[in-house]
Amino acid sequence: MPALSEPKLIAGNANIPLARAIARRMSLHRGVAVDLVNARVERFNDQEIFVEVFENVRGEDMFIIQPTSNPANDTLMELLIITDALRRSSAQRITAVIPYFGYARQDRRAKARTPISAKLVANLLTTAGVDRILTLDLHAAQIQGFFDIPVDNLYAAPVFALDILHHFDGRLEDMTVVSPDVGGVARARELAQRIGCGLAIVDKRRARPGEVAEMTVIGDVRDQICIIVDDIVDTAGTLCKAAEVLCEAGAREVHAYITHGVLSGPAVGRIRESRMKSLVITDSIEQTDRVREAGNIRIVPTAPMFAQAILNIWHGTSVSSLFEADSLAPIYEGMYTRR
Template structure:
């Protein structure tokens, strides 16, 4: 039997699923997803997957628990239908911030999710910009962690006037320096760092700017926007320190609570996010760049047993 590549997905991000299928010129395998009266998830895969290489696309974005449970049930269904391999594509990996014990009696939920995915039957994981890279070590199966910076480099060069003598990449905190530095190197720009502390969850205080931003366009680069407070406070301080323009780039746009309204009123001139998380309507200030081609190329390379890391060199 010919081992075709099958691509299917849950309900969390249908637009990205369709874009990836379009890029690969493959029709998505139809999955019927419904709910019983008590809220339990019911699903049926409408065509054979026996012996095929299957790529299952599902972001564990809000509602996180519903999408995670849907993903686990899909993996189980594929395993019981004798799929040859099950590569789970998680554009946004939920619970990634719970990767260590910050206090006594804290759970390490990122590890728990890794265990659940493995036990359910995943053969490998393909994700993007994990909040903590060490999460790859939580798995005993192969994990490919893609990086989003190529699509941001392309978008900024296309839509923004980048003067290399008057532009600086800003890391929103010390923890994001490695990610921001890699992006700055690709753009050929210097880097500055915001000194941030968190007095409590989802509250950020920006204390200082380390580096020269006066008279410069500042590009803040991070892996996600949740409530948006870090970027909003950062932009406010950057403008006070003399930045002429502030652009924000983040892979995952969660936009929790009233983040969209606050970002729209903030000192940030433009916000770029990817389509790892699906959104219906966004303010004009927020621009979407697609990562479908990056995932598509990675999926081709995984199937052909070729290098994935070469995509980012």
């Protein structure tokens, strides 16, 4: 497939540092300067969103970088309105780069008379004029089927595997990857296979949404370094409780690798006071100073992976090559060289 004209990046207000980091990485890969398109995304006094693009984008291959994180409704509307502005400006192709896909947890009808909001968001994006989606660790894989346009779902597991192999070199024999619930077993198993260690599960029963009634460890974690892996950490109640249960079951240390750090409400305080030695998240969501200053929270970058994925889409080459740690290691330029 022949490449379209130059790839151009435009960002909403949800995660400008990540957008700029992606632009810098693309500049490094291509050997030419890649800047964010000059535009303004503002609000009127009544909070209506207004977008104005100051550069010609006619016939261009556009990539909108905008996670739909808190405030989810505002960031989603920004994405839709930027898309409409680009479509009306005759952009040739519009790819929505959504590092964190909001509303993904509403992917099915769990009860009667409830919505499937993830499907509604998919319809909105398609109707607005998005031609392609690039995202990271969708909460449910079936959300890709909600779209009638191509969806590239990247995975944080290869980056996490590189990070674990680097920071826990020499201790992998005593390591166990833990799924915090039965539904996340496939994700945990994949990471366990990548780093060559065992697998355990924390089985939880909820009394009501957001409240965990009981937890049981399935598997032997005695004297093990436990790595809890999941896609989203929100209020961190379940995560901190799982760490406590693992320690009570004899775990030597507990760490967590979570893709999307929503970290709402009391989350940061809970994590600081928890029995976890560390929580590792990605920069898919822009974090507050309070999160960055927390001693046991560490953020790994996704810009190298997203920059390469955007270039692969622009060139018409494989994005699935980024699913492997061996492909990502050179992109991360020695950050995770084995000691």
